[in-house]
Amino acid sequence: MPMQLTNRRVHLMGTVIDVSIYHKQPEPLLDQVEALLNLYNKRFSANDDSSELMKINKAAGLHPVKIHPELFELISLGKWHSCQPGSHLNIAIGPLIQTWRIGFSDARLPFPEEITLLLDIINPNAIVLSEENQSVFLQEKGMKIDLGALAKGYIADRIADYLKAENVTSALINLGGNILTFGPALHNPDQKWRIGIQNPKETRNTNLLVLAIRDQSVVTSGIYERTFEIDGKTYHHIFDSQTGYPVSSDLASLTIISSLSVDGEIWTTRLFGPSLERIFQEVSSQPNLEAIIVDKDNHCFQTAGIYKIRLS
Known part of the structure; x- marks a missing residue:
């Protein structure tokens, strides 16, 4: 058969x-x-408050966070491509996503002054990676990594x-x-x-x-x-x-x-x-x-x- x-x-x-x-x-x-899908969702989600990724975002401007090797690998890959000249990929774009909320029921058009403030904290170069410690540190308070892309x-x-x-x-x-x-x-x-x-x-x-x-x-x-x-x-x-x-x-x-x-x-x-x-x-x-x-x-x-x- x-x-x-x-x-x-x-x-x-x-x-x-x-x-x-x-x-x-x-x-x-x-x-x-x-x-496995549930495990990865728990690891990479920017919308689940208890995900491994959110531990990094909550520690923005405070201290580095040691993470699972797969999450470290994905953030490293994302940062590299985000920092290439002319790239429209930006894994530091979390604050912008969370402010606009497009795709969610509470989507809204932010005020121009809100957007101006956010532009300062969506810089992928401010994601500090330690290969040795497998840790990630977001240098500015309010920074958020979003791996949705x-x-x-x-x-x-x-x-x-x-x-x-x-x-x-x-x-x-x-x-x-x-x-x-x-x-x-x-x-x-x-x-x-x-x-x-x-x-x-x-x-x-x-x-x-x-x-x-x-x-x-x-x-x-x-x-x-x-x-x-x-x-x-x-x-x-x-x-x-x-x-x-x-x-x-x-x-x-x-x-x-x-x-x-x-x-x-x-x-x-x-x-x-x-x-x-x-x-x-x-x-x-x-x-x-x-x-x-x-x-x-x-x-x-x-x-x-x-x-x-x-x-x-």
């Missing part, structure tokens, strides 16, 4: 998570995956590591639209997984195009995902650290195809905002990265490698 694809759905991290695996005894493995990718990679260690040979991990695949999709003739790219102008699950991938990750950032409207103006959730307001850009969405899911997360945020030319230039200069860019007029642009994996 052929193995069936078994799925487990979990509501966590403010999203819907689906993990699908091919295995003769899938349920105990999926139980363990669910336990890269944690899901990192978690997807760790879940894949766990499944591979348990001899799972095929899986699809979907953390709220952040997708990682490995091994053959045994239910498809070409054994590739089908991943739809959302049409930003249509309701969810209306695809602009479909990819056929294997052993790759697909991550999309879009201004349509979380928004807040006031006085007839719509604000999205991707912020510009220079202004304190949502990024001004012609982009509607940016999709990155990569080997590691965390890379897709990092680059969709890091590059959200610059000109199309700059995105193409950056993506082309990185190994194993491809991009699909959709502008506000719904024009779709893609790097050369996409044509090999595009179905429609």
Whole structure:
């Protein structure tokens, strides 16, 4: 009897998570995956007052906090990418996120003077890391790290590591639209997984195009995902650290195809905002990265490698 694809759905991290695996005894493995997802949520959440990350934020301006090696690894990676020239990723952006609250029921438009004050404390260079002590110190009071732009990718990679260690040979991990695949999709003739790219102008699950991938990750950032409207103006959730307001850009969405899911997360945020030319230039200069860019007029642009994996 052929193995069936078994799925487990979990509501966590403010999203819907689906993990699908091919295995003769899938349920105990999926139980363990669910336990890991809860553990990582407790470690990386910026919205749970008792998370490991929040211990760092509560000690801002006071003292360093020794943390779990995985949290240290993720913050180190995030700080490095946040400090690169022209990067739109900023893991120190927590105070801005918590003030605007876009995506939460209490979202609001802050006063300009509030935003001016916050710009002083969203500096990723003020995150002090001690490799030796595995500790993190936020130099200014009021600083807050927010790993929302890269944690899901990192978690997807760790879940894949766990499944591979348990001899799972095929899986699809979907953390709220952040997708990682490995091994053959045994239910498809070409054994590739089908991943739809959302049409930003249509309701969810209306695809602009479909990819056929294997052993790759697909991550999309879009201004349509979380928004807040006031006085007839719509604000999205991707912020510009220079202004304190949502990024001004012609982009509607940016999709990155990569080997590691965390890379897709990092680059969709890091590059959200610059000109199309700059995105193409950056993506082309990185190994194993491809991009699909959709502008506000719904024009779709893609790097050369996409044509090999595009179905429609």
